[in-house]
Amino acid sequence: MLSAIYRLWSRLGLWRWILLIALAAAAYSGLGRKKVDPSSQVISSVVKRADVEVSVLATGKVEAAKTVDVGAQASGQIKRLAVQLGDRVKKGDLLAEIDPSVSQNDFDEAQMSIEGLQAQKTIKQLALDDAEQELARQKTMMAGDATPRKELESAANAVKMRQAEIRQLAAQLRQAEIKLATAKTNLGFTRIVAPIDGIVASIAVKEGQTVNAIQSAPTILTLADMDTMKVQAQVAEADVVRLKAGTPLYFSVLGAPETKIKGQVAGVEPTPQTINNAIFYNAHFFVPNPQGLLRLQMTAQVTFILAAARNVLTIPVGAIGKKGAASDQYTVKVLDAQGQIQDRTVTIGLRGNIVAEVKSGLKDGDKVVIGNGSADDGMPAKSGKVSERA
Structure with a gap:
């Protein structure tokens, strides 16, 4: 029996090796094939409650709601800077001093001019008193026909002259008082004080530097009110x-x-800006800054909320399939308790960039298919985690 089998095997020649390979391949295929679990071939996500937002994203800059460039209204050398960068000041606090020598001289000169005019006024008043007394005497004498009329008229003219001189001095005194007030104001300008509460945002001069305020007021420093910020x-x-x-x-x-x-839009500027051939409009808003977190020129990542649904059932946008009969109905694929994939019609509400609101057709904890996790797309089978904000 064995010899007959051996002779038959020898006669097969090359075909015997082909037969062995075919038998081995059939055995390997039968042993290696396993039942495929559908749930292991897809990426799924759990239906859960979250917020859905339809939004516009933008980048902005943080600025102080109010800034003031504090200038010098007096010319001269910066004698002292009383503040440093970052100092917080109150309205009326001293910021800097300009050498007051010239302004002080102008003030003293104006004051002495007033004193001289007041002395002249006293002299003129005494002269008026004498003239009035002389006029009275001439009138008495004229009543007794003891003086010529010419003397009476001269006495009357003298009184009028003294009165005119006093009016002229009064006008000169008013002018001198105006000059004194101006000199006092200019002297005050040598002390630069804070016009608002704020923080010293920049300093444009140094001690010893000379500033010229004849044509325009040079900026000494900038104050920023950072209790409220503008974005x-x-x-x-x-x-x-x-x-x-x-x-x-x-x-x-x-x-x-x-x-x-959080905040809300205060307004949109009507004039656009062109950046790299793209058109942008500045939308601005104000926010309180009690903790000082916000600083000048910080970059802000802004999300404008156009519509929102809070604490609603959500699924990833990628899980939404074909449109149904109604405008808000769509088909989604759902994994059931046995791991089988089923089609289900759901009603979709607000639809964001990442997740969408589910109004009906699913419940909390259901699993929806959002992608194929087979080797064809290079992704392992798993349950996906999805951001809760659109």
């Missing part, structure tokens, strides 16, 4: 039409990305 956000022309005064928003700065600061 200017650059919004693309395609999005700006959807913004209006009162549109809610929130933003964060690069130094504190986890802190969301």
Whole structure:
């Protein structure tokens, strides 16, 4: 029996090796094939409650709500700077002093001019008193026909002359008083004080530097009121039409990305800016800054909220399939408890960039398919995690 099998095997020649390879391949295929679990071939996400937002994103700069360039109204050398960068000052605090020598001399001269005029006025008043007495005497004598009329008329003219001189001195005194007030004001200008409460944002001069305020007031320093900050956000022309005064928003700065600061649009500037051939409009808003977190020229990542649904059932936008019979109905693929994939019709509400609101057709905890996790797309089978904000 064995010899007969051996002779048959020898006669097969090359075909015996082909037969062995075919038998081995069939055995390997039968042993290696396993039942495929559909849930292991897709990426799924759990239906859960979250916020859905339709928003416009923009980048902006943080500025002080109010800044004042404090200038010098007096010319001269900067004698002293009383503040440093970053100092917080109150309205009326001394910021800097200009050498008051020239202004002080002008003030003293104006004051002495007034004193001289007042002395002249006293002299003129005494002369008027004498003239009035002489006029009275001449009138008495004229009544007794004891003096010529010419003397009476001369006495009357003398009184009028003294009165005119006193009026002239009074006018000169008023002019001198105006000059004194001006000199006093100019002397006060040598002491530069804070016009508002704020922080010293910049200093443009140094001690010992000479400033000239004859033609224009040179800037000494800049004060910024940083208790309230202004944010200017650059919004693309395609999005700006959807913004209006009162549109809610929130933003964060690069130094504190986890802190969301809320606000609302105060207005949109009518004149655009062109940046790299693209048109942008500045939307601005104001926010309080009690903790001093916000600083000048910080970069703000701004999110303008056009519509929002809070604490609603959500699914990833990628899970939404074909449109249904109604305008808000769509088909989604759902993994059931046995791991099988089923089609289900759902009603979609607000649709954001990442997640969409589910009004009906799903419940909290359901799993929806958002992608193929087979080797064809190079992704492992898993349950996906989705951001809760659109």
